Amino acid sequence: MNYEDMISERAKIIKPSGIRKFFDLASQMEGVISLGVGEPDFTTPxxxxxxxxxxxxxxxxxxxxxxxxxxxxxxxxxxxxxxxxxxxxxxxxxxxxxxxxxxxxxxxxxxxxxxxxxxxxxxxxxxxxxxxxxxxxxxxxxxxxxxxxxxxxxxxxxxxxxxxxxxxxxxxxxxxxxxxxxxxxxxxxxxxxxxxxxxxxxxxxxxxxxxxxxxxxxxxxxxxxxxxxxxxxxxxxxxxxxxxxxxxxxxxxxxxxxxxxxxxxxxxxxxxxxxxxxxxxxxxQDEVENMRDSYMTRRNFCVKAFNDMGLETFMPQGAFYVFPCIKSTGLTSDEFCEKLLDDQRVACVPGTAFGPAGEGFIRVSYAYSIEELKVATEKIKQFVEKLSKG
Ligand SMILES: Cc1ncc(COP(=O)(O)O)c(C=O)c1O
CATH class of the missing domain: 3.40.640.10 (Type I PLP-dependent aspartate aminotransferase-like (Major domain))
Incomplete structure (x- = not known):
């Protein structure tokens, strides 16, 4: 029996999520620090x-x-x-x-x-x-x-x-x-x-x-x-x-x-x-506000860290993501994320996972502790420095 033939055209047409594809890759490696997940690191109040x-x-x-x-x-x-x-x-x-x-x-x-x-x-x-x-x-x-x-x-x-x-x-x-x-x-x-x-x-x-x-x-x-x-x-x-x-x-x-x-x-x-x-x-409501304050501190840290390493990043006014531009590295979003994962064991999501207009960007979630963000951004900095030295 050909089960592929049984699948509806509509189900066939939709593409697998670009986020999943990347995380399947990351999950096969040991010691990966992820800045990829779009969910709060806080436990429910x-x-x-x-x-x-x-x-x-x-x-x-x-x-x-x-x-x-x-x-x-x-x-x-x-x-x-x-x-x-x-x-x-x-x-x-x-x-x-x-x-x-x-x-x-x-x-x-x-x-x-x-x-x-x-x-x-x-x-x-x-x-x-x-x-x-x-x-x-x-x-x-x-x-x-x-x-x-x-x-x-x-x-x-x-x-x-x-x-x-x-x-x-x-x-x-x-x-x-x-x-x-x-x-x-x-x-x-x-x-x-x-x-x-x-x-x-x-x-x-x-x-x-x-x-x-x-x-x-x-x-x-x-x-x-x-x-x-x-x-x-x-x-x-x-x-x-x-x-x-x-x-x-x-x-x-x-x-x-x-x-x-x-x-x-x-x-x-x-x-x-x-x-x-x-x-x-x-x-x-107080706890929601405390979590928001904490995200804001992390956002400020990330925006500064990425701009300092030469990856232009605008100050986002909401959610818990920054979207650094990586065009200056000469790599595509996919290449950047794959090489970063390979070289430094840090996982970010290629901007292209969110549509073709995401080319030239990576999505970084800052729903992580400041300590984790410090370690991860330091590694990304080292990676970007290596790239610029050729
Ligand atoms: C923009 C946006 N809408 C909806 C959802 C799904 O949220 P829920 O967990 O409530 O299904 C997400 C989850 O990442 C999201 O980022």
Missing amino acids: WAIREAAIYSIEKGKTFYTANRGLLELREEICQYYQRRFQVSYNPETECIVTVGGSEGIDIALRALVNPGDEVIVLDPGYVAYAPGVELSGGVAVPITLRHEDQFKLTPELLKEAISPKTKAIILNYPSNPTGGFMTKQDYEKIVPIIKEAGIAVISDEIYAELSYGDEFCSIASFDEIKDQCIVISGFSKAFAMTGWRLGYILSNEIFSKMMTKIHQYIIMSAPSAAQYGALEGLRRC
Whole structure:
């Protein structure tokens, strides 16, 4: 039997993640220091863990409502209102999901017809284009520019919109660049989105990890709020990657459709994780802020370290990544990362894992302790010095 022939065209078409490919290589070596992983190095705050354990002890081990515990949805909506001034109805406009990942998937499935175009940013998070393709759509990339600090500009947006455009996926603060959109940046693109009448899937999973200007949700613009689907979750800000918990905020019509899909494919997000997250939203804001302060110190350290070694690196305003430009070394992103791994046993991710526009850059995660960052950047410095000596 030829099992390859059994595979669907859609599954065949999507490419394996460039991050995975690189880490498979790194995992075969001993003593590798990784700056590659996109997850907090902090353990989930104790109050969250305790609440989840308590829920299990109390026997709260059943499915919850499809959309998630109402108490949690109420807390999520209050949180978005309090922190980012956007209001949603917990009963009809909020769904608790299995991570932001599920949110991205069901938002696309709810919106995309075969052949619809969905604009994605390049460089951008690895799951977007495959998500578009799996839902039958066509991913249309916008090539962002280093000189704009990878912001979306009105010119680039206008060029990418066609009569077939159904939606755009935004992600600020950005993985992989750390790029950020201020309120003023959004003011320039909001009228274009309104006029085009396209949906905006706004992945705001790094919202809490904003270091300079206040984070601005694109859904806070009343004139396009109903066009927006906000995706967020607990993985990054609350250090809860393994718990698999996220949420979607959107207008009632979108929310109803996504709930329908969610009911069939998931039923409801994990109960213990929901009880933990509820506690997190109620009582862990201080810890979230402490983690943010710590990331900011690490960001400052990394930006200085890379610029000092001659790799131009802009100051990212959010997330926990820096995106140094390695063009001065004459190597491609892949070559740089492979040789660095070989020579110094330090793993970073080639910018090209996030799209062709990532060529000439590497993604460095600073979700590591300052001590680890010191050792790793010293090794990268030695590598760059060796390269410059030929
Ligand atoms: C931009 C972005 N969106 C979504 C996710 C997925 O998050 P979750 O763990 O909530 O599924 C990630 C994880 O790295 C991410 O970087």
